[in-house]
Amino acid sequence: MPDTPFWAVCLVVVPLFFAIICFVRSSLVTFLGPLAAWLNALAGLGMTLSFVHSGPLRYAIGGWQAPLGINFSIDGLSVLLVAMTAVTGLSVSMYAKGYFSLRIGSAGEINRHGHQRAYFWPVWLLLWAALNGLFLSADLFNIYVTLEIIGLAAVVLTALSGKPAARLAAMRYLLVSLLGSCCYLFGVALLYRSYGILDMTALSRLVSPAPLLWVSLALLTTGLLLKTALFPLHFWLPPAHANALAPVSAILSGLVVKASFYLILRLWGEVFAQVLPFAAYVLLGVLGCGAVLWGAVQALLQKRLKMLIAYSTVAQLGYLFIALPLIRLDPGPSAREAVILLIMAHACAKSAMFMAAGSIFLKAGHDRIDDLDGIKEVLPVSSFAFVLAGVSLMGFPPSGGFLGKWLLLGVSLASGQWWWGIMLVIGSLLAAGYVYRIACHLLVFKASFSSRRGSIPPVMEWPAVLLAVLAMILGLLAGYPLGLLEAGCPVPIHACLEVMP
């Protein structure tokens, strides 16, 4: 059986390869795109299974050691996020397959939708490769490269819909993403100037408080916060996520924002955790609280379904930042485990919501929340998926979100800083408010609903159900993913430590 490094390389190379073929031979996308998705998912599964035996390890591609070569650092966190990407990505790919077929089949403008499909698959596969690369990379410069690819691919996907609103949002997204990348790159350059090394594990041993370090950290963090859309830097997110095509929205909200948060978690939770003052964590936590409140209040005010879901993403990202100070306070692993559960649960639930919302949009011909009464009668499966995903976003037991909040609440009460926990509970109630706004329309019985189109194919409905159910039972199965995490503390390295400026 192939070993962990094999799968790791596959995870980057396979989607990249298929992306190129899809781009060159756009007539083959209908077949190759889904095939690539299955292969990716298979590689993710293989990676997870072989990681159970191999444990955390480092791997230099082609035997080239740092600083010249590309190094992979594979630990529990990376594997979990790769697996999360695989599951969510596969579901979204299946959905996308049905989505484009349906639109091409039913709309008069075959050209426009054919175009969309021809570009969606290569760009999405490229994005997938970059995501895997980001989660597996060991050093900050490689991560910069993947981050840039993710940003650009995400912008292209956003613009794909072609509507004026989407183009405008994509343009804004592009500017923000480039600005974020620039900040990040400056930060990396400064780090390199100070320490002559960019490997994260090695850096964590070298860093000591110094003015230059603060500057570079500020740049790094600002860049990442822009890309993660932490309040008040979230302004670009709702229009971009709401105006994109349905499968794209699912990818953007479920996966893309998680990539930059993953880096923040690495930098603030591991690499620089020893030198950063607690006040900095508090600052991020407070901004997280702001995001929870602002995102939820905005979500409560929205008239359109997708806009509401997008603002809910802003709010849910806030939770992740509230967890940062708790990770610092927590002597045990609970807070870290909680963040990872929240990330995974949100990825599943939010993708499911956007997919279901896409089906609802196609069926109803609009997504005005107030006019959706009775859609359940014509689209029961998607409505169910939507409500279930919403319930898990509310942090209802036994969802993954609930377990995450439970752990964080415990940590915050035990450390004496109970206000973080209370904020989480308030956030859940607000989330219940905006989920209810939709659910009361989706669940209500109304005999007749005038639907615009024919039936939504099962391949569009069931992936959403799958992800929603997964988010809901993640709490019951949490022992398995978190077991992987425990095995995966960062590994010592030997070669890099001697390289000093």
Add this chain to the structure above:
Amino acid sequence: MNWGGLLLVMILLSSLVPGLIIFALPEKSNRPRTFLNLGGAFLKLLLILVMIIGIYQGRQFAVRWQLLPGLELALNSDPLAALFSTLSTVLWLLTTIYAVGYLEQSPNRRQFFGYFSICVTVTVGIALAGNLITFFLFYELLTLTTYPLVTHRGTREALAAGRVYLAYTLSGGAVLLVAVAWLQVLAGPVAFGGPPAAAAVPATHELQLIVIFFLFIAGLGVKAALVPLHGWLPRAMVAPAPVSALLHAVAVVKAGVFGIIRIVHDVYGVPFAAGLNLLLPLAILASLSIIYGSLCALREDDLKKRLAYSTVSQLSYIILGVSVAGPLAAMGGLVHLVHQGLMKITLFFCAGNLAETLGVHRISEMRGIARRMPLTMAAFSVGALGMIGFPPMAGFVSKWYLGMGALEADKMWVVAILAVSTVLNAAYFLPILIQAWFKPQESTWSEQGTTARLETHWMLLVPPLVTAFLVVAVGLLANAQISPLAWVKLIIGLEYGP
């Protein structure tokens, strides 16, 4: 998993699986749906019987599932769990029969019966929960599964009531979550049935324990309809009659009360809670609810609303009994858990029959109605007299033990509360009975096309007659070995020592 654990899981699955299948069935397949419903209900009853026999033989059933270290889901069959789960199962069976008759012509039955089954699964889950986190899990799920039932009719009024219901219960759930997490931080995982977890916490945390206790009461008090938190209950009356019956007798309100019993008996322990002076405030709160609920009931002309306020009042008997801190009063309280359920479900069945058969919703329209529907009104009268506390009905037994317990604990004011409440109960129930039996008919009723030989559909008539019979039987046979009272004595014996 051992066989005993499997039994508990089967008890849950016996209504969960039918519920899920019902969702998958098409709307039109009525017979399979009814078959699944009733089959599940009978199977569950059978399994519960097996469990009770096992408990009599001294066997323990338990099953656990670890989520994370220090966090596990557990099902357990202590006698209190058996009491509540038996009550739920018996009344669910009757309510299912009633609901099949009640909803015969109405649309969207698939959704109704699907959620109905899952709702009972969750209620029995609450009963069987073996630790605090499992209890919390099912308690929250109950909110979710009852919402579609409350708003089933989909009218503007129903949706508004649903909104209020969710706002109350979700906020209560949030408060409860804080309390559960906080207690776990202080005391570690809290299991039911062992030595009380809170009593083992070092005395330096006493203040925190007091705060946590009131958070618990606030969180659970929402569903238990303790007085400042009862606002949702009268509004939830817009639900169809079987839902109201289930809500008021077993599902929602009892979940809250059952939780309070668990907190007082299993988490804090009566001696420890009494030592912290926690029980007196709780008793005062309960007394206020008793009086206030009755006063509100007096004012209402809408039959279901009057019954709803009566629920507010009657539920607090249970809480009062638990908080008097004596074995006899606790017996009265616990046995009222069952007795109130039987009596209240009878009353709601009957109210549903009047509304469904004659379109009668208000008490002022009920003059002479007993001549048209004698059997229904006879059942109603049994329930109402039981509520007032006439011997030998069920309510009398509860009140007797409550009063004896209050005297034993030397709390005369509790006896006074009971006396006042009885007078008030009589004041809002007796006029209904007098109007129905002895006044001539004044208003015209809209006969809704029942050409049956009976006064109404037999599926609507049998359940209230059975429950009315039970109301008399559990009162008459209170000293028999299989009565609820005997079972409660067993529970109290374990709690207070022989």
